[in-house]
Amino acid sequence: MDTALFRLLASALGENAARETFAQLEVAPALLKPAGETVSRAEMAQALNMALFRDVTMRVPAAAAYVADQQRAGQKLVFDHGALRTVAWPCGALPPGEAAITRVLRPLGFELAAPYPLPKLKMTGRAWCHVDHPEDIAQFFVSELHPERFSKGFQAAVTRVLSTSRDPLQPSDMALLEQLARDRCLPWPAALQLLPAMIRCFDRQHGLFPLEDYQALLLESAEMAWIATEGNAFNHATDRVPDLNALAATQKALGRPIKDRIEVSASGRVLQTAFRAAQVRREFLSEGHVVGLEVPGSFYEFIQRGLDGDRLDLRFDAANATGIFKMTAGAAPEEAVAC
Known part of the structure; x- marks a missing residue:
């Protein structure tokens, strides 16, 4: 554990949580270097990914x-x-759309790998892959929802919900991101300051909003309703496995909430399935009171990747993504209960 990566992760999570996360995840030897005077962008990216993986695991019981x-x-x-x-869409003090996230990803060494139009969902997905370690550092699949493709009433509800968004990054954090982009590394004090700030970006940034707005969003887009309650938190994290059919059968036999059907890409090389989303309790405003409601939260996914020539096929598939996104569609919401 005497590595720069462990020191960095422990600074954000605490030593016990960092040790537990290292015990759970494979980490490439190239990312396990002794601590020097600076922290590389790859080490920063891996620490962020490990922290976000732990967050999803803590929020999804099946995971x-x-x-x-x-x-x-x-x-x-x-x-x-x-x-x-x-x-x-305008998001208060937060940059709109994927810009709120890509301003963090780019300095870390991620680059746009490919866009994936999701017309059935009125969204666009984009895969971001790490330049230095494409197979060893987890990719980001960042999707944008397009409110202009929905009704005027839907757009108005989106505006009301997102208008209170705050920016989790301070000017000092942005300066450190610029330094990281330029130098591809940071001195230790700067790295220790920036990592928690980056983690904060992957969360809900807007405040309480009316239940009727949530219901209006849900009528037209389960995905936007999910964003309204969960924000920019990880929608899911994904384990890469060698035999997806065997894994799905095992999880089904254990009674886990696994998807009924495996999604197969057009190439036949990428197979995906997932647990259904965990149910979480969220608060809303209703007639001057705060009420609670069970809604879909995050979930956990599994993927099997074949070879494309002599390299792992790291691409995604729009049809697969559309099917996987249904994991957060949920059932009809229960009646709200006053808190």
Whole structure:
């Protein structure tokens, strides 16, 4: 554990949580270097990914149970990618759409790999892959929802919900991101300051909003309703596995909430399935009171990637993504209960 990466992650999570996360995830040897005078952008990217992976695992009970199973079997997970949702619309003090996230990803060494139009969802997904370690550092799948493709009433609700958004990054954080982009590394004090700030970007940035706005959004887009309650938190994290059919059968036999059907890409090389979203309780405003409602939260995904020539096929598939996104559609909401 005497590495720059562990020191960095422990500074954000605490030593016990960092040790636990290292025990759960495979980490490439190239990312396990002794601490020097500076921290590389790859080490910063890996620390961020590991912190976000832990966050999803803590929020999704089925994921926590799966990870515990793997640890008991002496297996570590291969973190393939994390996904999050944004809205291409004015967002208060927060940059609109994917810009709120890509301003962090680019300095870390991620570059746009490919866009994935999701017309059925009125969204666009984009994959961001790390330049230095494309197969070893988890990708980001960042999607944008396009409110202009929905009704005027829907657009008005989006505006009301997002208008209170704050920016989790201070000017000093932006200066450090610029320094990281320029130098591809940071001195330790700067790295220790920037990592928690980056983690804060992957969360909900807007405040309480009316229940009727949530219901209006849900009528037209389960995805926008999800963004309204969960914000820019990881929608899901993904374990890369060698045999997806066997994994799905095992999880189904254990009674886990696994998707009924495996999604297969047009190339046949990328297979995906997932647990259904965990249910979480969120608060809304209703007739002058704060009320609570069970809504879909995040979930956990599994992916099997074949070879494209002599390299791992790191691409995604729009049809697969559309099917996976249904994991947060949820059932009809229950009646709200006053808090």
